[in-house]
Amino acid sequence: MFLKLRALFARQTKLMPFTSGGSSQGEKILQKDDSESSTNFIQNIVEEDLKTQKFEGRVHTRFPPEPNGYLHIGHAKSICLNFGLAAQYSGKCNLRFDDTNPSKEEEEYVKAIMEDVRWLGFDWDDRLYFSSEYFDQLYEYAVRLIQKGNAYVDALSPQQIREYRGTLTQSGRNSPHRDRSVEENLDLFERMRAGDFAEGERVLRAKIDMASGNLNLRDPVLYRVLKVAHHRTGDKWCIYPMYDFTHGQSDSLEQITHSICTLEFEDHRPLYDWFLKELDIYRPQQIEFARLNLNYTILSKRKLLQLVQEKHVSGWDDPRMPTLSGMRRRGYPPEAIRDFCDRIGVAKSNSTVDFALLEYCVREDLNKTSSRVMAVIRPLKVVIENYPEDQVEELTAENNPGDPDAGFRMMPFSRVLYIEQDDFMEDPPKKFFRLALGREVRLKHAYIIKCERVIKNENTGEVVELRCTYDPESKSGSSMDGRKVKGTLHWLSVDHAQPAEVRLYNHLFLNENPADEKEYPDLGAGVNPDSLEIVKNGFIEPFIKNAVGGDRFQFLRLGYFCVDNKNSPPGAPVFNRTVTLRDTWAKIAKK
Ligand code: ATP
Ligand code: MG
Numbered sequence: 001m002f003l004k005l006r007a008l009f010a011r012q013t014k015l016m017p018f019t020s021g022g023s024s025q026g027e028k029i030l031q032k033d034d035s036e037s038s039t040n041f042i043q044n045i046v047e048e049d050l051k052t053q054k055f056e057g058r059v060h061t062r063f064p065p066e067p068n069g070y071l072h073i074g075h076a077k078s079i080c081l082n083f084g085l086a087a088q089y090s091g092k093c094n095l096r097f098d099d100t101n102p103s104k105e106e107e108e109y110v111k112a113i114m115e116d117v118r119w120l121g122f123d124w125d126d127r128l129y130f131s132s133e134y135f136d137q138l139y140e141y142a143v144r145l146i147q148k149g150n151a152y153v154d155a156l157s158p159q160q161i162r163e164y165r166g167t168l169t170q171s172g173r174n175s176p177h178r179d180r181s182v183e184e185n186l187d188l189f190e191r192m193r194a195g196d197f198a199e200g201e202r203v204l205r206a207k208i209d210m211a212s213g214n215l216n217l218r219d220p221v222l223y224r225v226l227k228v229a230h231h232r233t234g235d236k237w238c239i240y241p242m243y244d245f246t247h248g249q250s251d252s253l254e255q256i257t258h259s260i261c262t263l264e265f266e267d268h269r270p271l272y273d274w275f276l277k278e279l280d281i282y283r284p285q286q287i288e289f290a291r292l293n294l295n296y297t298i299l300s301k302r303k304l305l306q307l308v309q310e311k312h313v314s315g316w317d318d319p320r321m322p323t324l325s326g327m328r329r330r331g332y333p334p335e336a337i338r339d340f341c342d343r344i345g346v347a348k349s350n351s352t353v354d355f356a357l358l359e360y361c362v363r364e365d366l367n368k369t370s371s372r373v374m375a376v377i378r379p380l381k382v383v384i385e386n387y388p389e390d391q392v393e394e395l396t397a398e399n400n401p402g403d404p405d406a407g408f409r410m411m412p413f414s415r416v417l418y419i420e421q422d423d424f425m426e427d428p429p430k431k432f433f434r435l436a437l438g439r440e441v442r443l444k445h446a447y448i449i450k451c452e453r454v455i456k457n458e459n460t461g462e463v464v465e466l467r468c469t470y471d472p473e474s475k476s477g478s479s480m481d482g483r484k485v486k487g488t489l490h491w492l493s494v495d496h497a498q499p500a501e502v503r504l505y506n507h508l509f510l511n512e513n514p515a516d517e518k519e520y521p522d523l524g525a526g527v528n529p530d531s532l533e534i535v536k537n538g539f540i541e542p543f544i545k546n547a548v549g550g551d552r553f554q555f556l557r558l559g560y561f562c563v564d565n566k567n568s569p570p571g572a573p574v575f576n577r578t579v580t581l582r583d584t585w586a587k588i589a590k591k
Contacts, residue, residue, distance in 0.1 A: 040346040042081070042287055046089060046258060049285075055257040059091030062129075062256050063117070064247065066098045067109035067231075069301030070316040070323045071116045073337065073358070074292040080341035081289070082260055083122040094254055095124035099132045100246045102230040110231070112316070116324040120334045131246050132232045134253055138241045139193070141249055141279050142204060142222055146185045150278050151222060152178055153188035154205050161203070164210070165218050172210035172218045192225055195238045199225045204239075208274065216271045220244060248272040248286070249279070256284040262291040263350060292344065293352040296507040297322045298514050303523055312527045313508070317566070319576045320508040320531050330505065331552050331562025331578030336365040355507070359579050366552060366560040366578065371399045371406060374444070374490040375555040375575075377502050377538040379418040381465045381494065384449060386472075387415040392493070396477065397445040409543060412496040413446050418539055420557075423489045424466060426454060433486035435466070441487040444556060448474040448485055490556040497539035501574045502561070504533040540575075547573045557581065 039047065050057055061082040065075065086093035095117060099105050117124070145151035154177045156164060166172035180188075192202050204223040212218055222245040227238050251259045259272075266288045276283045291299075298304060299322060307313050307321070316323050319330035327337065340361040344353050374397075393413045400406035419435065428436040435441050440450045453467035474483055510528045511520060520526045544553060549565030551573075561575040568574045 041348060042085065042258070042260065042289060042346055043088070045285075045287060046085060049257070050089065054285075058255075058257050059086060059089040060093070060255060060257045061086050061091065061260060062094040062096050062251065062254060064096045064098045064250075065113050066101070066104075066301075067106065067113060068101065068104040069109060069305055070112050070321075070325055072299050072301070072304065072322045072324065073294065073297075073327065073340075074299040074322075075116075076120060076324060076337050077292040077341050077344065078260070078262075079117055079120055079122060080338055081346060085258070085260075091257070092127060093122070093124065094127040094129055094256070096129040096250060096254065097131065098243065098247065098250070099130050099230070099232065100240055100243055101226075102228045102240065103226060105231055107231045112325060116328075119328060120324060121338060129250070129254060130232055131241075131250050132230060134246070134250055135233060135237055135241070137253065138246060138249060141275075141281075142189065142241070142245070143186065144279060145206065145222075146189060146204075147182060148278065149182060149207065151204055151206050152180050152185050153192065154178075154203050154219075155201065158200055161221070165215065166210070168215070174210050175205070175219070178207060178219070189223075192223065192239050193237075195227070197225050199227060201225065206245075206271075206274075208271075214267055214270055216244070216268050217274070220271060244268055244271055245275065248275050248284070249281070251284040251286075252276055252282045255282060259284045259286045261286060261288055263288045263348075264291075288348075290347045290350045293350065293515070294322065294355050294358065295352055295512045296355050296509050296514065298509070298523070300515065303515070306523055307508075307527075310524050312524055319503070319564075320505055322508075328550075329562075329565055330576050331366075331560060332362050333365045333369070333552070336362040339365065352513070362579050363560070363581070366554065368402060370552050370554040370560055372397075372401070372554045372556055373541045373544055374411070374492055375500070375502070375538060375540045375558060375561070376418040376420055376490065376492050376497070377535050377555075377558060378421040379492075379537070379539055380421045380424055380463065382417045382419050382449070382468055382491070383465060384415050384417065384468050384470045385452070386469045389415060391415070392495075395445050395475075411445060411541065412493045413443075414493040414495055416494040417443070418492045418494055418497060419443075419466075419489050421463075423487075424451070424463065426463065434489060435468075435487070440485045441489050442474070442476070442485050443491045444488050445476050446491070447471060447476070448483065490558075492539050492541065496542045498542050498545040500538050500540045500545075500572070502535040502538040502577070503564070503574065504535065504577045506531045506533075538575075540573075545571055545573070549573075552578070554581075 046059055049055060063079050063082045065071065083093045097110060142151060154175050156175050164173045164175060188202060189204055202225060203221045205219045205221050208217045208219055210218050221242055223239045223241055225238060226240045229235050230237060269286045272286050293299065308316055313321055317325035317329050319326055340358050394410040395413050396408050397411045398408055423434040425432055425436050435451050437451050437454060440448050442448050447470040449468040449470045451466050451468050454463055455465040456462060457464050507528055508531045509526050511526055514520055514526045547563045549563050549568050551563045552560065554560050559580040560578040562578050564574040564576050
């Protein structure tokens with residue numbers, strides 16, 4: 001199985017015949033049905049709330065990342081949903097960092113997350129918040145719950161708390177400390193804050209119901225001791241609120257109307273509502289939707305961090321990573337990611353989306369926007385024997401056949417050229433419409449050439465050079481270029497070509513569901529050893545030598561490429577292949 005898949009990946013570097021568009025038949029099924037413009041279930045809820053004036057006609061959402069890693073494509077779904085709803089209904093969307101766990105959070109992540117949200121095309125204006133800004137208020141809320149007899153300080157160890165909690169089939173047991181007096185609880189909580197207890201010695205718990213069918217309601221922990229400095233509040237606190245005690249109250253403080261989260265939080269909703277009700281504060285509505293799952297892809301920050309730490313990738317922004325920074329570096333346009341998030345829609349039950357759909361969206365966008373240029377990544381020398389030695393012609397090449405406004409550029413043509421090694425076969429099968437001994441092909445934007453002789457390395461037998469002739473009458477665009485030949489190849493003039501490093505990528509994981517821990521307990525073992533291929537001795541057209549990080553091109557027949565935004569010194573761009581021209585992979589996989 002492993003080997004077979006690897007062989008398939010290897011074949012993905014196949015060259016494409018010339019076509020104007022970037023999409024194939026197989027991809028058509030992935031296209032959105034334009035006739036379908038129905039609203040999703042969250043839009044339905046919002047529209048109903050607008051009708052009934054539930055929130056005085058307001059729509060106010062938030063995107064609440066925890067700054068413990070970089071954003072990935074799953075987060076993009078949530079960002080597009082939250083910011084998108086706000087835009088659609090003339091509302092607002094906050095960016096709020098849910099920074100309640102100082103042991104895993106860092107300022108680096110805060111910066112990266114803001115950059116990624118902006119890059120994706122969304123703006124929180126002046127509505128940037130941090131849950132840590134609410135620590136004083138949350139402490140006060142906790143005191144309020146204690147005063148109402150709704151919370152108590154527990155001295156059970158974390159292990160005991162787990163044991164006392166019970167299971168899905170067995171109800172929990174009350175802690176022996178559950179019925180302390182309010183005064184005693186207030187005093188102990190104050191002492192927790194003052195640093196009198198070590199980590200794990202005391203926690204503050206809600207007093208709800210140890211027999212509840214919902215485990216989240218079995219006296220959940222509200223505050224724990226963590227003697228760790230916080231990236232924003234420094235040493236001010238040595239107790240920190242739990243996520244559940246923070247999230248809803250933060251929503252409430254920000255007057256959020258619709259608090260949209262993923263399905264795992266459905267069971268937390270009764271707790272979310274309980275806090276707001278007991279504290280008697282403004283109540284947003286929590287709505288759950290299905291998270292994005294993508295095949296061949298890990299969408300968990302914890303596991304992505306593991307890939308970084310174990311050096312399976314070069315960093316969070318490795319172009320193979322499903323992070324927004326990785327995708328940016330790889331060349332995915334933000335428009336394509338937004339289009340993807342739009343196409344996958346919003347549902348109430350979990351499913352897995354085919355990675356090919358994401359690539360389809362990327363191709364759709366790049367096909368419209370990318371300049372076509374020529375590059376040769378595995379060069380084979382061609383000498384045109386009847387072409388004058390010192391002659392150089394500047395031939396006209398269109399920049400984008402789909403966009404007349406994209407204009408033209410000049411390409412130097414001369415006697416010695418590079419073509420792609422794969423475009424020649426000594427002993428070709430019948431349907432090989434490229435170059436072979438005695439056969440003719442057209443060089444794109446140039447002439448028809450015929451292969452007359454093959455020169456080989458005497459020792460290895462490897463083909464090292466082709467001797468060809470050209471038909472001077474066959475110049476592209478001339479009145480005489482009507483002569484048809486089956487194949488058209490890309491090429492570069494050896495004297496003018498610029499060397500360039502090119503990086504080719506495949507799926508980071510070989511298996512379709514790398515997140516399945518039962519089947520793949522060792523994350524690192526599933527990493528595709530052929531997910532990155534570095535081609536050092538590629539060549540590009542002279543004029544793109546000065547391309548800078550983020551510039552995107554279609555290399556004719558090879559795919560879409562983007563200049564690496566990290567390792568591209570001026571005048572020596574390194575190119576990342578964003579995506580191949582057509583989804584060869586999905587077609588192969590189907591077979
Ligand atoms: P991870 O599992 O990667 O650690 P998380 O949910 O812990 O993700 P947060 O920073 O808490 O990460 O997520 C911020 C928001 O993004 C949350 O509202 C969360 O529900 C949403 N989100 C996270 N992953 C996905 C996903 N795969 N699909 C859709 N939304 C997601
Ligand atoms: Mg989370």
